[in-house]
Amino acid sequence: MHFADAPASLSRYCSAMSTQLTAVDTFAAQFLAGARACIPVVLSVAAYGMVWGVLARGAGLSLLEVVLMSGLVFAGSAQFVALDLWTATPATLPIGALIMAALIINLRYLLLTATLRPLFRPDQTSSGALMMGIVSDETWAVTMLEMQKGRGTIAFLLGGGVLAYACWMLTTVTGHLLGSAIDDPATYGLDFAFTATFLALLLGMWKGRGDLLPWAVAALVAIVSSHLVAGSWYILIGGIAGSLAGAMADRVRHVD
Numbered sequence: 001m002h003f004a005d006a007p008a009s010l011s012r013y014c015s016a017m018s019t020q021l022t023a024v025d026t027f028a029a030q031f032l033a034g035a036r037a038c039i040p041v042v043l044s045v046a047a048y049g050m051v052w053g054v055l056a057r058g059a060g061l062s063l064l065e066v067v068l069m070s071g072l073v074f075a076g077s078a079q080f081v082a083l084d085l086w087t088a089t090p091a092t093l094p095i096g097a098l099i100m101a102a103l104i105i106n107l108r109y110l111l112l113t114a115t116l117r118p119l120f121r122p123d124q125t126s127s128g129a130l131m132m133g134i135v136s137d138e139t140w141a142v143t144m145l146e147m148q149k150g151r152g153t154i155a156f157l158l159g160g161g162v163l164a165y166a167c168w169m170l171t172t173v174t175g176h177l178l179g180s181a182i183d184d185p186a187t188y189g190l191d192f193a194f195t196a197t198f199l200a201l202l203l204g205m206w207k208g209r210g211d212l213l214p215w216a217v218a219a220l221v222a223i224v225s226s227h228l229v230a231g232s233w234y235i236l237i238g239g240i241a242g243s244l245a246g247a248m249a250d251r252v253r254h255v256d
Contacts, residue, residue, distance in 0.1 A: 027155045034139075034159025037146070041138035042164050046171045048076050052083070053175020059086045063176055070172040074134065074165060078102040081235060101236050104243065112140045118147070119154050128154075134161035213249050218242025 081101045113132040120128040139160040146152040222238025
């Protein structure tokens, strides 16, 4: 290299290094911004996690099973349903019902995560799909709000998701460990936690009178099924019936 070219080469090198440092700084800043924005909602995640961990111990789940379920499923609503279906005897555990119930409850994530597609480039499809595993209702809502302001980024989504995931893992395990000191969850009203959780979720999903039909059908079919079918299959049957009723009602509205 000629000495005359040295200043230009050094300038290009410094410019490239500056760009790399800026990119790193921006990613870190957005990651922390996403984590900070999700702190308020993560507090509710922590409360649910503690309750779930206590109830999981009462249902007979071991610490390893709690870690594996929270780590691999990471879906509070599906995990609460799983507890209601869980049995102390492995031979009678309704694996099929557990899988189907979790699938139906989590189908909403097909639509939720699809709305996050604009954050990713065409060549990031695979990494984006893997990242969707840490998306929850709370982190999705916070990220969508940020996207509406024109500031949403992958790092922002990742920051909130990692914080929520870590919080869920920590609190479910902590709840399981604390559960050893609680002989009867009913004494503290924790036996009603499952019902209270889904009442809260139900109210949060209310969008108008159009929801009355599928909800009513699901409740009625579940009640009837609980008297006709042994076990906890009424949860799955009621959920399917309500989903079909909602789909049919929506189709009729569009035809009209």
